[in-house]
Amino acid sequence: MGGYTRRDVLKLGGGAAAAGLGFPAVLRAQQKEVIMLGLWSFTGAFSDVGPVLDRGMKLALDERGMKVQGKSIKYITRDDETKAGSATRRAEEAVDSDGAKFIIGPWSSGVALAVSEVAKRKKVFHYFSGGTEDISGARCHRYSFQWAASPYTAAKTVVDTFMQANPKAKRWHLLVADYAFGWSVEKYVKEVGKGHGIEFVGADRHPLGEREFSNYVTKAAGHKPDVVVMINFGLDAVTGAREIFNFGL
Structure with a gap:
């Protein structure tokens, strides 16, 4: 990664840093727009949190003019249902069918662990909360970044x-x-x-x-x-x- 550390990526800020530092999936991308997937719990145990996170994501993107590294951002959402199976299936569909290169979410740690494996396999950027030490410990890898407190x-x-x-x-x-x-x-x-x-x-x-x-x-x-x-x-x-x-x- 050109001498950059994970800490450098986090300092530069999520999507822009990943695009600028050249994650493999981003290097291969030829789209004129960057597809970002918001994977939130609109149903299930965390359905009260999902819509709030979605609004926050939209606000953050609007503040940046819906652009990253000079490219327009297309933001799409999927319901993870607070279930690992649903989340991984919809993450894979968004990557394969919609060309998503960035996955934001889910909120649930257990669900995020499952999606993290999809990001690793598909070589796409994954940025999420999560409160389990496995995410930044035993199951840590170069494609996933955790922003919540340990x-x-x-x-x-x-x-x-x-x-x-x-x-x-x-x-x-x-x-x-x-x-x-x-x-x-x-x-x-x-x-x-x-x-x-x-x-x-x-x-x-x-x-x-x-x-x-x-x-x-x-x-x-x-x-x-x-x-x-x-x-x-x-x-x-x-x-x-x-x-x-x-x-x-």
Whole structure:
């Protein structure tokens, strides 16, 4: 890559950097316009987040005049349904049929891991959030870039800040989304928590898209925790928080 590092690419900024530094797929491209795929959850567990991310992407492109490296940008979207199978299929279709050279998204870490493999195989640029350490660790490769905080950073920031404000809240029960993001953050919440003398009195994992949290909350209450920690996101977090509030925890 001409002596450039991944950090250089990120400093220069997503699509423009990739186009300028010559990723193989970009070098082969002959289109007069650059096709960018926004792969978002318009349905499924993260359907509340997908439209917001799509609007943000459109705003960012509009601010750049819908151009990169002198070429016009054509922005297309697909619904990943918050499912790895749907996301990989639609990513491949966009690359093969629409000529997409850049994939932005998905939001879900587990889904993003699957799409990352498509980017690697198709040799196209992949830029996404994601909260699992595998993305930038064991399954890292030259075509995918992660912009979100690492699971360790996210866990440490929350745990340290909370304990500064609530030093006596030592009994914690965890409610964890059962996929890549949840596993990684759970690991580091427990690791950081040990330094604060936190006792983890229980932990439950729930499937992505869970809509009934009463059993989880009842079990958590039985452990008499000082804190119920939710390691989830989107509608799962909204539904879980509502149930915890209704239960009086």
